[in-house]
Amino acid sequence: MTNAPLVAFAGISKTYGNGTLALDDVSFSIAGGVIHAICGENGAGKSTLMKILFGLEQPSSGAVLLDGKAVAITSPRVAAGQGIGMVHQHFSLVPSLSVTENIVLGQEPRRGAFIDRAAARQRVVDLAQRYNLLVDPDAVVRTLSVAAQQKVEILKALSRDVRVLILDEPTAVLTPPETDELFERLRDLRAAGLTILFISHKLREVRALASHVTVLRAGRLVGDAPLDAIEDDAIARLVMGQAERPKLKRGGRVSGAATVTLADVSLAARDAADRLHDLDLAIHAGEILGVAGVDGSGQRGLVSVLTGRIQPSAGAIAYDGHSIAGLGTAALRQRGLAHLPADRFHDGGSKRMSLVENAIAGAHRLAAFSSGPFLKRRAMEARTVQMIERYNVRAPGPKAPLAALSGGNAQKLIAAREFATEPRFLIADQPTRGIDVAAAAFLHERLSELAEKGCAVLLITADLDELLALSDRIVVLYAGRIVARMENGPDLTPERLGPSMLGLESAA
Amino acid sequence: MIRSALASFVITAVLLVVVVGIVLVPIAMQMPDPLAVLDMFVLGPFRNPRHTGNIIEMATPGMMCGLAVAIMLRAGMFNLGVEGAFFLGGLATVATVLLVPLPGWAMAPVGLAVGAVVGSSVCAVPGLLRARYDASELVSSLMLNFAALFIGLFIVNYFLRDPTAGAMVSYKIPNDARLPRLVAGTRIHLGTIIAVAGCLLGTVYLFMTRAGFESRIVGLNPAFAAHLGLPIRWILLRSQLIGGLIAAGAGGIEMLGLYQRFSWQGLPGNGWTGVVVAILARDNPILLIPAALFLSYLQVGGDLISRNFDVPSEAVGLIQALVLLVVTSSAIMRNPRLLRFITGRKAAANKTSGPKVAEGSAA
Numbered sequence: 074m075t076n077a078p079l080v081a082f083a084g085i086s087k088t089y090g091n092g093t094l095a096l097d098d099v100s101f102s103i104a105g106g107v108i109h110a111i112c113g114e115n116g117a118g119k120s121t122l123m124k125i126l127f128g129l130e131q132p133s134s135g136a137v138l139l140d141g142k143a144v145a146i147t148s149p150r151v152a153a154g155q156g157i158g159m160v161h162q163h164f165s166l167v168p169s170l171s172v173t174e175n176i177v178l179g180q181e182p183r184r185g186a187f188i189d190r191a192a193a194r195q196r197v198v199d200l201a202q203r204y205n206l207l208v209d210p211d212a213v214v215r216t217l218s219v220a221a222q223q224k225v226e227i228l229k230a231l232s233r234d235v236r237v238l239i240l241d242e243p244t245a246v247l248t249p250p251e252t253d254e255l256f257e258r259l260r261d262l263r264a265a266g267l268t269i270l271f272i273s274h275k276l277r278e279v280r281a282l283a284s285h286v287t288v289l290r291a292g293r294l295v296g297d298a299p300l301d302a303i304e305d306d307a308i309a310r311l312v313m314g315q316a317e318r319p320k321l322k323r324g325g326r327v328s329g330a331a332t333v334t335l336a337d338v339s340l341a342a343r344d345a346a347d348r349l350h351d352l353d354l355a356i357h358a359g360e361i362l363g364v365a366g367v368d369g370s371g372q373r374g375l376v377s378v379l380t381g382r383i384q385p386s387a388g389a390i391a392y393d394g395h396s397i398a399g400l401g402t403a404a405l406r407q408r409g410l411a412h413l414p415a416d417r418f419h420d421g422g423s424k425r426m427s428l429v430e431n432a433i434a435g436a437h438r439l440a441a442f443s444s445g446p447f448l449k450r451r452a453m454e455a456r457t458v459q460m461i462e463r464y465n466v467r468a469p470g471p472k473a474p475l476a477a478l479s480g481g482n483a484q485k486l487i488a489a490r491e492f493a494t495e496p497r498f499l500i501a502d503q504p505t506r507g508i509d510v511a512a513a514a515f516l517h518e519r520l521s522e523l524a525e526k527g528c529a530v531l532l533i534t535a536d537l538d539e540l541l542a543l544s545d546r547i548v549v550l551y552a553g554r555i556v557a558r559m560e561n562g563p564d565l566t567p568e569r570l571g572p573s574m575l576g577l578e579s580a581a
Numbered sequence: 582m583i584r585s586a587l588a589s590f591v592i593t594a595v596l597l598v599v600v601v602g603i604v605l606v607p608i609a610m611q612m613p614d615p616l617a618v619l620d621m622f623v624l625g626p627f628r629n630p631r632h633t634g635n636i637i638e639m640a641t642p643g644m645m646c647g648l649a650v651a652i653m654l655r656a657g658m659f660n661l662g663v664e665g666a667f668f669l670g671g672l673a674t675v676a677t678v679l680l681v682p683l684p685g686w687a688m689a690p691v692g693l694a695v696g697a698v699v700g701s702s703v704c705a706v707p708g709l710l711r712a713r714y715d716a717s718e719l720v721s722s723l724m725l726n727f728a729a730l731f732i733g734l735f736i737v738n739y740f741l742r743d744p745t746a747g748a749m750v751s752y753k754i755p756n757d758a759r760l761p762r763l764v765a766g767t768r769i770h771l772g773t774i775i776a777v778a779g780c781l782l783g784t785v786y787l788f789m790t791r792a793g794f795e796s797r798i799v800g801l802n803p804a805f806a807a808h809l810g811l812p813i814r815w816i817l818l819r820s821q822l823i824g825g826l827i828a829a830g831a832g833g834i835e836m837l838g839l840y841q842r843f844s845w846q847g848l849p850g851n852g853w854t855g856v857v858v859a860i861l862a863r864d865n866p867i868l869l870i871p872a873a874l875f876l877s878y879l880q881v882g883g884d885l886i887s888r889n890f891d892v893p894s895e896a897v898g899l900i901q902a903l904v905l906l907v908v909t910s911s912a913i914m915r916n917p918r919l920l921r922f923i924t925g926r927k928a929a930a931n932k933t934s935g936p937k938v939a940e941g942s943a944a
């Protein structure tokens with residue numbers, strides 16, 4: 074054994090093809106056998122640095138050292154050969170394939186010219202048992218909850234003899250109990266000798282899991298310390314620069330008439346996770362109604378019927394007292410619906426289109442942006458520039474493709490688009506997932522501002538702090554039913570929500 | 582945007598030159614004067630204005646069929662009905678000018694309009710089937726091409742056939758209906774200008790109009806289109822109607838521009854060329870123009886050597902086959918939906934994140 078650190082970054086800089094300087098002379102090292110956290114605002118360069126380590130991007134200058142030796146990691150294949158595995162910020166599983174197929178993809182065991190399915194399945198079963206990450210090897214990935222999909226991603230990364238595991242914002246999509254379970258597994262992995270690189274915007278998680286933290290800001294290294302030598306406030310200051318850590322204020326808004334009502338709404342869906350049973354609910358003008366629940370408790374079904382994507386199999390939904398039976402998304406958007414979807418890249422935008430096109434899509438038929446059959450490109454661009462400035466989206470320019478933005482910045486742009494429609498009814502599905510603290514606080518302010526202006530806001534979130542900080546009322550979904558309803562107040566705590574979220578207690 | 586498309590265009594074009602070289606050089610080596618063969622292939626098309634004219638004549642339907650394909654591809658549709666639409670459009674145009682008593686000045690415009698509408702059905706029907714029943718437009722359009730061919734041949738044989746001509750060809754197209762020729766000594770006709778203008782208008786449509794914007798959203802991310810509430814089925818159908826009209830119009834223009842009589846005995850292949858042109862141009866309407874010219878240049882060069890040397894015409898066919906292979910394989914590798922279609926997996930294009938309602942299985 075030498076004394077050289079397992080991984081060291083030496084003077085790494087990265088300039089993307091469009092001129093964005095994403096990393097600027099970053100040097101630090103990662104000791105073997107620890108959990109090492111990397112923090113920083115949206116667009117700070119965290120994902121870029123991890124992609125360099127995993128061979129997806131090449132540094133413009135500087136070197137990656139493994140065990141003290143410079144290694145040119147020119148592709149993920151080279152990274153895998155060096156024992157580096159990565160779970161991406163946005164999952165890369167093939168939804169229509171089974172768990173086994175996804176995990177062995179690219180390294181299938183063969184018998185002659187054919188894939189040896191039995192061997193592949195056995196390999197996945199062994200792997201899952203060895204790391205205590207239990208998933209059904211035959212399940213089709215599309216039908217799994219997000220947490221289960223993430224287990225599959227981790228197993229896939231572990232399937233190639235990994236010694237360094239990179240997790241890019243793994244908890245952004247998880248509920249608190251799921252996060253706790255993930256942390257248990259990660260501690261097991263560390264105990265088994267793995268080194269884990271962990272990215273998160275949540276200091277609490279960093280504190281709970283990691284032993285060392287590195288902070289990036291605008292591509293530069295601004296902090297690197299063992300966690301027992303640094304206070305939370307100090308980390309927060311490093312992450313945000315001089316900015317104060319914003320405080321959220323709790324609900325207490327006065328609400329008006331019911332904007333949207335659901336009466337005995339049921340949905341018979343193919344996936345159990347989408348089904349709804351006898352939902353009775355009213356969302357009033359001027360209130361934020363929070364929906365709590367473990368992922369897969371019917372949130373997706375609820376959003377689908379409320380946005381007109383799917384007609385409920387029973388019951389009635391009304392906007393302003395008028396039934397919306399038979400109306401599609403377009404008609405509902407005209408009646409004032411806006412929707413910030415949970416999966417921003419899947420439903421919320423098009424990666425290959427420019428920021429302008431992503432920001433204006435949906436509003437492009439308004440007189441402001443089109444005359445006759447033609448689009449007013451200049452007005453569209455001016456509006457986008459406004460949104461970029463107001464929502465502080467870090468972007469090379471309005472004409473860049475959405476794919477050139479960091480995960481959090483792309484989400485800010487999509488939020489800007491939906492909020493800008495001045496909605497009367499807004500569905501905010503995981504509005505701050507993957508967004509840094511300052512930007513999350515900004516979006517929270519926009520949400521309460523919308524509510525104060527009389528918009529009815531339905532807030533679906535796995536982040537209980539966010540739920541409790543913003544909601545006026547809270548309902549808990551479990552297995553497609555509302556199992557609890559409560560007024561938000563100072564005495565409501567995550568602990569009190571827990572049992573009903575897990576279906577242990579019904580107070581409806 | 583156009584810069585990256587141009588880069589890939591140049592790469593593919595260079596690749597094509599290499600491939601053609603690999604086929605051509607060994608063939609040339611067997612001739613008494615190998616250099617003359619290469620010279621004829623590379624420079625021959627430019628030595629004689631008639632041959633240079635051939636490039637442009639041939640590129641004209643290539644551009645228009647390429648435009649039809651590009652507009653449909655941008656909306657995410659692989660509708661191969663362009664071939665049948667081109668054929669039927671040509672036939673319906675000729676039938677109109679032959680059978681309908683029209684004043685001379687009205688023959689070409691009316692004939693072309695009727696041809697475009699009739700011919701576009703070959704693209705529209707698969708479009709409807711896709712919008713209505715989610716039937717793969719790729720398969721249905723491919724089959725419909727042959728239906729169009731045999732219906733067309735039947736019509737030629739029973740309604741338009743000139744018994745005094747030896748073969749199964751129509752009566753002569755009246756002079757008044759022909760499109761004016763533009764350059765003396767060549768057969769370049771008005772259609773070339775229409776085709777170039779069409780490519781420019783295609784750019785305007787795709788990038789500057791609401792309809793084009795919407796069809797690109799549907800093509801790039803159907804789930805995003807659904808989130809916005811865009812009328813996806815109508816947008817898909819609309820792009821295939823536009824594509825069909827263009828391809829069928831191109832067939833009519835080809836007939837009135839170059840032919841004396843309707844004499845196609847089989848599918849003429851211009852639609853397939855259009856697919857190759859569109860892929861080479863990466864669905865970018867402006868780039869369709871150089872892409873079509875480049876492909877017809879290869880074709881004219883090949884024709885010249887097979888006519889002037891003892892090179893078997895199969896060798897020229899081989900060159901074309903390789904061109905097709907290079908261009909389409911690059912498209913397939915780039916296009917996940919096409920790749921999945923070919924490997925037989927379920928198309929993901931109609932998959933959205935919304936839940937699927939169980940059909941009759943509420944249990």
Ligand SMILES: Nc1ncnc2c1ncn2[C@@H]1O[C@H](COP(=O)(O)OP(=O)(O)OP(=O)(O)O)[C@@H](O)[C@H]1O
Pocket residue numbers: 089090091093094095113114115116117118119120121122162467468469476477478479480481482507509
């Ligand atoms: N493919 C790309 N092309 C051009 N610029 C890019 C590309 N990917 C990222 N960038 C830019 O590089 C910078 C760093 O992005 P990166 O994705 O590393 O941020 P991050 O720290 O992971 O942020 P987040 O918390 O939002 O995920 C951003 O300014 C982003 O706009």
Ligand SMILES: [Mg+2]
Pocket residue numbers: 119120121162241479480481
């Ligand atoms: Mg990131």
